Amino acid sequence: MRAWQLLWRGLMKGRPYRAGLCSTICRSLCRTLRSLVAAAHVDAGRGLVELQGLLGEARLNDTAVAWLTSGAVATGPDEGVSGLSRAPLWGLVRSARAEHPDRQLQLVDVDGPAVDAALLAKLLATAAEPELALRHGAVVAPRLARAGAAAGALQVPAAAQDYRVAVTDPGRLTE
Amino acid sequence: MVLLPFEWSEVTLVASGARELRVRASMERSGDGEALVQLQLADGSGRAVARLGGLRLRQASEAQIRQASRSEAQHLYRLEWRPVGLSAAGADVLPLIVGGDGACAEVGSRPR
Numbered sequence: 001m002r003a004w005q006l007l008w009r010g011l012m013k014g015r016p017y018r019a020g021l022c023s024t025i026c027r028s029l030c031r032t033l034r035s036l037v038a039a040a041h042v043d044a045g046r047g048l049v050e051l052q053g054l055l056g057e058a059r060l061n062d063t064a065v066a067w068l069t070s071g072a073v074a075t076g077p078d079e080g081v082s083g084l085s086r087a088p089l090w091g092l093v094r095s096a097r098a099e100h101p102d103r104q105l106q107l108v109d110v111d112g113p114a115v116d117a118a119l120l121a122k123l124l125a126t127a128a129e130p131e132l133a134l135r136h137g138a139v140v141a142p143r144l145a146r147a148g149a150a151a152g153a154l155q156v157p158a159a160a161q162d163y164r165v166a167v168t169d170p171g172r173l174t175e
Numbered sequence: 176m177v178l179l180p181f182e183w184s185e186v187t188l189v190a191s192g193a194r195e196l197r198v199r200a201s202m203e204r205s206g207d208g209e210a211l212v213q214l215q216l217a218d219g220s221g222r223a224v225a226r227l228g229g230l231r232l233r234q235a236s237e238a239q240i241r242q243a244s245r246s247e248a249q250h251l252y253r254l255e256w257r258p259v260g261l262s263a264a265g266a267d268v269l270p271l272i273v274g275g276d277g278a279c280a281e282v283g284s285r286p287r
Contacts, residue, residue, distance in 0.1 A: 007273060022272050050273075075256035122261045129259060138258050145255035 011059050020064035022124055023050055025072075025086050026110070039085035047089040051096050055103065066106040066124045067093055073109050075133050075140050097130060109133040177240075178210055178232040185228025193218035208234035 007021070025043055047067065054060055071083030072090050081087060090107055097105045108123050111134060123132055129141045157163050199215040210232040216225040 007271065020271070024272060126261050132259070133256060135256075139261055140256040141259040142254050143257045144252045145257075147251040147253040 011057065020066060020104075020124055021054075021060075022066045022068055022120075023047075024068040025089060026068065026070040026083075036085055040088050043085050044088040044092055047092050051092065051105075055096065055100060061103070064104040064106065064124075064127060066108055068120070068124075069107070069109045071109070071111065073133060075109075075135055079135075105130070107131045111135050176234050176236055179235050180230055181209075181233040182231040183227070183229075184231070185226070187226045189223045189225055190218065191224075193222075193224050195219035196224060197221075202232075210234075 025046065050067075054063075054065055067089060069083060069086040069089060071081060072086035074081050090109075093105050093107050097103070104127060106124065106127075107130065109132070115134065119134070123134065123139065126132060131142055133140050195218055197217045197219070199217075201213045202210050203213070204210045212230040212232060214227045214230060216223070216227070218224050
């Protein structure tokens with residue numbers, strides 16, 4: 001938190017701040033807190049305090065702010081979410097972005113601790129992408145895609161005029 | 176081939192409560208399978224009820240309509256993470272790392 005304090009002190013003295021800010025939320029708290037829910041509360045709580053501080057400070061109106069997380073989102077169906085406690089932070093920042101479209105609030109997720117500083121700078125300099133993820137050295141961003149047959153969606157029978165989905169043996173839906 | 180209503184333009188309601196509606200419609204076809212309809216709407220005594228800039232119609236074949244009504248999943252979208260290129264510009268400016276934890280924070284706070 002030393003960097004925060006230095007930044008606030010500078011702002012208080014009227015020193016302008018032009019470069020971006022980045023907050024990293026990568027350490028797994030699950031093991032130390034022994035509870036995923038408790039870890040999620042801590043991570044989201046920290047994000048909330050940071051967000052409120054930033055949004056309440058008019059002198060940071062033009063400052064780009066990024067949150068760097070690890071494993072907070074899944075970029076594919078088989079990936080899983082290793083850092084689930086950081087996932088609420090993504091929702092929180094997305095909501096803040098919707099409420100403050102004039103602010104530049106970015107989310108970047110990495111898949112491991114080994115991120116070199118140059119790549120990190122590059123990721124955080126990409127203002128056009130509000131959300132980015134680094135997976136196996138490749139940078140990916142969310143895009144809308146047609147949910148076709150490849151997505152494993154239920155297909156409508158091509159030839160049938162009318163059709164219905166029926167349960168042949170009554171029971172639970174999972175069976 | 177049938178003409179389907181596609182786009183209304185400049186619609187203004189002038190009066191309400193008319194018990195009778197008289198509509199005068201004229202259609203102008205253009206070469207590319209489109210048509211523009213001019214509509215005049217008046218009540219029983221000839222007072223204007225609504226003003227319409229026009230209604231654009233577009234031609235569709237029976238097969239097109241049938242296909243559109245069948246392809247239920249045509250406009251069903253999902254989110255997919257795709258590779259993107261990063262611009263090289265601004266790569267030398269690393270943001271100030273505030274409040275960090277884990278190894279990621281150490282990367283950022285390394286002296287430059």
